[in-house]
Amino acid sequence: MAARWREWGELAVQALLFFAAMVSVFTTIGIVAVLLVEALPFFQQVSLKEFLLDPQWTPLFAQKHFGIMPLVAGTFLTSAVALALAMPVGMLSAVYLSEYASPRVRAVLKPALELLAGVPTVVYGYFALLTVTPLLKRIIPDLETFNALSAGLTMGVMIIPLISSLSEDALYAVPSSLREAAYALGATRLEVAVRVVIPAALSGIAASFILAASRAVGETMIVAIAAGQRPTLTLDPRRAIETMTAYIVQVSLGDTPHGTLEFRTIFAVGLVLFLITLVLNLIAMRIIERYREVYR
């Protein structure tokens, strides 16, 4: 009898644990359901054509336009600035940590770099608006107070550790026999790094870039504070823009009533944001999986 109870107890525990693991699946279902339930009525009133092609985004004005392009352009602009800073810097530090640093230096520098990613984004937002923008204004006098440039640069600093850490893992995983072969042929350390190790780890590095892009696209507080609230179809980083995430924040802060077309815009925008980051994450995961198979 006791044995029977023990079996039942075991099964109950296992069921509970399984349910806990399934919460993540329910979360995804919940996200997709919420976005669709609110976005579908939106698309019944606003045609997909207008949403994708109208060059203006003014859902909160009297003269309403529902073209998401300006928000996508703003998101693209800040992300491009961030990546333009973080890709070379992150990449160089990955090479340094993997190929040059002694184990002791590496043990100190790697976690120290990861501190950058642990700083709350609202703090970076403060920094972008109140420190970086005034500094940049000395160099670029016609920089607007809210601009894509300082938000993007600050975001770049934030995502450096993402790139350096993941790229370093990829570089570090390259078998040392490859390096030794190159050294035996008389290559210098730089030549080994650039011509042998980096090409061998290219897929891992690419994955880190894509994940960084996904992070930049979804980043919210830095752009909400420092990039502005003016949806503009522009590629000029000196100007105020609005990103998809900053728009969601703007509406959440306002008093647009729930259930209205105006309020539903944030779910339509959220759906686009979710799809973009989903595609980027899936590509990165695919690449990482494939490259792991090669080296194991």
Add this chain to the structure above:
Amino acid sequence: MGHRQRRELLGKLFEGIALAATVFGLLVLAFLLLDVARRGLGVLSWSFLTSYPSRFPEQAGIRSALLGTIWVMALTALFAVPLGVAAAIYLEEYAPRNQLTRLIELNINNLAGVPSIIYGLLGLELFVRALRLERSILAGALTLSLLVLPILIAASREALRAVPMSLREAAFALGATRWQVIRHQVLPVAFPGILTGMILALSRAIGETAPLITIGALTFIAFDPRSPFDKFTVLPIQIFNWVSRPQAGFHARAAGAILVLLAVLLSMNGLAIYLRYRLQRRYQW
């Protein structure tokens, strides 16, 4: 200068540049901290910690934001930690290698990359509206729990994986059931790692702003939250509120609040490192 020498020199030059790139981020961080400290240290005082927010910058404090942060963090830990550890135990100790397990794993990986503001939209519809929790501490904590779950699961799995198989086999050999093995042998050994993951996850949650704004937490709160159903604000939202105002007085307050937030974060991380160090030494074999 010979060919080889030139190549070596180029290598040295590159090493310098790479080192500079590595410390660049750290220098920026140091600069940021000094800049915030310069502006915010003057603000820090007992009354700054114990006053409610105010229309007048000189009087504004972070009392309600600090209390809100403590409330939200405590509840988030309460929900997320058992759930995350349980999910990790399932995946490491029970899950069969099949399609469903693969789906769950893929799903967790992908959730880790979903922008936090999307979780805010989920929290708004699910907790605030469908479950009618309104803009309460509870709704905020539930939203953040889902947000940090992937981090917790990943860290807990790592901790479980580090437990040597021989320990499990020894317990099984003595006739223990699977759950008894986990409960009495595996979990105690994995505890330091799980604890570290928990603090890591909470230090992520403590800085989150966007999802809480989306569920409607940004409110002027001039009372102490007393139950999970009260309205609330948290430190990052108070900082955001003050940064967004034009007056320099509020910017100084924001800098002061940032110092408090970073102090909390730093002590949490310090605690994680200390605990890991202390607890790990007991279980050496």
